[in-house]
Amino acid sequence: MSEQIRKLKDISKTVKEWAYSKINNQRKNIMIYKRKGRRVTAFCTACGEHIEGINRIDSYEDTLRTVMMPIHNTSSTCPICKAEGLWKAEGRCRDSYKTWIEYLVGQRLGDDFVFRTFSCEVTVRKNVINEIEHNETGRVYLSKGKKAEKWYHVWSYFEQGLVWSKSVGGAYYGGINIRWDYIYPGTFKALAKTPMFKYAQPTNRNPVYYYSAFARYPDMEMVQKLGMSKLQSALLCQYGANINPKGKTIWDRLRINKDRMKDLKEHQGDLEYLHIYQQERREGHRLSNDEIDREVYIKRLSPRDRNIMRTAIQHASFERFKNYKEKQKKNVYNFDVTYIDYIRMRLDAGYDLNDDVILFPKDLKRRHDELVEQARLAAEKEKRQQLAIQWAKIEQKYPKLYKKFYYANGDFLIRPAKNALEIADEGRELHHCVGTGSHYYEKHCKGESFILFLRRAEAPEIPFATIEISGNRILQWYEAYDEKPDEEILQPWLDKYTKQLATRSKKKSA
Numbered sequence: 001m002s003e004q005i006r007k008l009k010d011i012s013k014t015v016k017e018w019a020y021s022k023i024n025n026q027r028k029n030i031m032i033y034k035r036k037g038r039r040v041t042a043f044c045t046a047c048g049e050h051i052e053g054i055n056r057i058d059s060y061e062d063t064l065r066t067v068m069m070p071i072h073n074t075s076s077t078c079p080i081c082k083a084e085g086l087w088k089a090e091g092r093c094r095d096s097y098k099t100w101i102e103y104l105v106g107q108r109l110g111d112d113f114v115f116r117t118f119s120c121e122v123t124v125r126k127n128v129i130n131e132i133e134h135n136e137t138g139r140v141y142l143s144k145g146k147k148a149e150k151w152y153h154v155w156s157y158f159e160q161g162l163v164w165s166k167s168v169g170g171a172y173y174g175g176i177n178i179r180w181d182y183i184y185p186g187t188f189k190a191l192a193k194t195p196m197f198k199y200a201q202p203t204n205r206n207p208v209y210y211y212s213a214f215a216r217y218p219d220m221e222m223v224q225k226l227g228m229s230k231l232q233s234a235l236l237c238q239y240g241a242n243i244n245p246k247g248k249t250i251w252d253r254l255r256i257n258k259d260r261m262k263d264l265k266e267h268q269g270d271l272e273y274l275h276i277y278q279q280e281r282r283e284g285h286r287l288s289n290d291e292i293d294r295e296v297y298i299k300r301l302s303p304r305d306r307n308i309m310r311t312a313i314q315h316a317s318f319e320r321f322k323n324y325k326e327k328q329k330k331n332v333y334n335f336d337v338t339y340i341d342y343i344r345m346r347l348d349a350g351y352d353l354n355d356d357v358i359l360f361p362k363d364l365k366r367r368h369d370e371l372v373e374q375a376r377l378a379a380e381k382e383k384r385q386q387l388a389i390q391w392a393k394i395e396q397k398y399p400k401l402y403k404k405f406y407y408a409n410g411d412f413l414i415r416p417a418k419n420a421l422e423i424a425d426e427g428r429e430l431h432h433c434v435g436t437g438s439h440y441y442e443k444h445c446k447g448e449s450f451i452l453f454l455r456r457a458e459a460p461e462i463p464f465a466t467i468e469i470s471g472n473r474i475l476q477w478y479e480a481y482d483e484k485p486d487e488e489i490l491q492p493w494l495d496k497y498t499k500q501l502a503t504r505s506k507k508k509s510a
Contacts (some may be wrong), residue, residue: 008139011105011118015184016134019103019120022182029085030124031078032093033070040068047081048129090126097124102137104180104207106187113194113215115140115187115208117180138178139164140208144196145245147238148212150178178208205236213238219250223269226261231269240271242278257281272296294318305340312343315353316360328364338368345371384421391420393445404504405452405469407497412490413460414467414497417444417451426453429463430480440468449475454490465490472501 033042035055042051053066066079070087077084100121107114117138123131141149149166156163191197191211199221200214213236214220223232234241247253251261256277267273276292287295294313298306313321325335332338345368346358353359361367388395394417401416408414417423420441427435434440434451443449454465454477465486467477474494479485 015105018184020132022101023099023122029083029130030088030097031076031085032088032090032126034090040070042068043127044078044081045124045130046078046083046085049080051079093126095126101181102179103182103184104187105184106190108190108194111195113142117178140178140212142212142215144215144218147216209236217243219253222250226265228265228269230271231274234271255281272299290318308340308344312353312359324360332365338364342368342371345375387420387424391441391445395419401450407500408457411457412454412493413457414452414454417453423451426463426466430466432478432482434466472498472505474498
């Protein structure tokens with residue numbers, strides 16, 4: 001292929017002029033001006049001419065002279081070459097202005113074809129005519145029955161120059177892509193004259209991708225005619241179809257039995273069905289339609305769900321499963337997710353799926369939700385058991401703390417938490433942070449602070465307010481949702497309580 005790179009000629013003048021015309025005229029040309037009184041001098045970078053004129057008409061003779069009224073960064077037309085451009089004041093003009101586009105050109109190479117990408121760069125400098133460069137950046141060679149071959153024109157730090165290479169990664173070459181802003185119209189005429197693209201159907205697709213796939217897979221024409229849209233998409237992506245380019249017939253190239261072509265057409269060339277038909281031919285056996293539909297359904301599930309569904313479906317025909325699915329879909333939003341989750345919970349619980357009542361429950365959603373609730377309760381029970389074991393010291397401290405902190409007066413009473421579970425329940429019932437995390441449990445066990453419950457005397461078991469206390473000082477207290485709607489009543493009562501604790505402490509120390 002390196003010889004083909006050397007043989008290619010430079011693009012024609014017509015192509016270069018077309019590319020140059022695609023660059024915005026107002027950006028590719030500037031007219032640099034300088035004013036002194038009425039006198040104006042300018043330089044047009046499009047034609048390279050120096051222009052002299054005036055910016056004000058005072059007499060009839062002035063109408064015979066070149067009149068220019070430049071304003072910085074406004075568009076105008078050169079009085080000589082009529083090229084459009086921007087006025088730039090000499091004192092405010094940069095050293096250079098650059099504009100560029102990238103474009104795609106296609107050329108026929110005998111029976112083969114090549115896409116070439118170029119950049120057209122226009123550089124505008126002070127008092128210098130526009131500099132135009134066309135540089136080739138990449139090529140894609142297409143040959144019938146072969147994978148597209150991409151070459152990139154990149155800078156080599158070792159060779160200190162531009163070289164052609166297939167490699168665009170790593171430290172040796174800077175990475176680039178085959179890309180373009182415009183496609184030269186002659187490209188499609190060249191494609192139409194190339195034999196291997198005789199039956200190609202131009203679309204809005206990326207032409208490099210489309211024609212690369214058409215060249216690599218000559219059966220693209222037949223696939224299009226048979227309406228195998230899914231297989232066509234896979235061929236265009238050049239991934240997943242597992243084609244044999246050396247096969248003599250289309251079914252040989254698809255690696256399937258001839259009689260499966262009709263079935264594949266019915267499924268629009270679906271890759272999952274194609275892979276199963278390929279497996280049939282590879283292993284020399286034939287599957288029933290029920291078995292094929294079952295395998296396709298299972299393959300489309302996630303790897304984790306496949307084993308669950310395979311275990312479930314082996315206890316009944318796939319046809320029966322499809323009928324059950326159709327009935328349940330009316331009441332179940334996402335049947336696959338719900339059913340697989342239901343079967344997983346049944347298997348975890350050790351149920352036998354040979355029982356139709358278990359395998360196909362009459363009301364799938366209700367049975368699923370019941371199992372979810374059972375699992376939640378079991379998990380919560382286990383969590384509470386672990387909580388009680390982890391913070392067992394809270395229960396051990398309770399008798400001593402009860403003697404110290406218990407207090408009842410009027411409508412309210414205070415007592416310490418009996419165990420960790422009470423603290424967790426308190427936080428859940430009152431919707432605050434007590435009971436979440438390990439912070440309060442740990443402080444309670446270490447004796448740094450303690451959790452007390454303030455309850456109404458008439459309902460001592462119903463959570464009302466939670467208190468964190470250290471010594472005889474209340475650190476914080478809150479009712480539900482970390483609020484204090486009864487502060488006017490509770491705060492004076494709590495003040496009396498802390499005074500009572502202080503009195504008790506003095507008596508003990510005496």
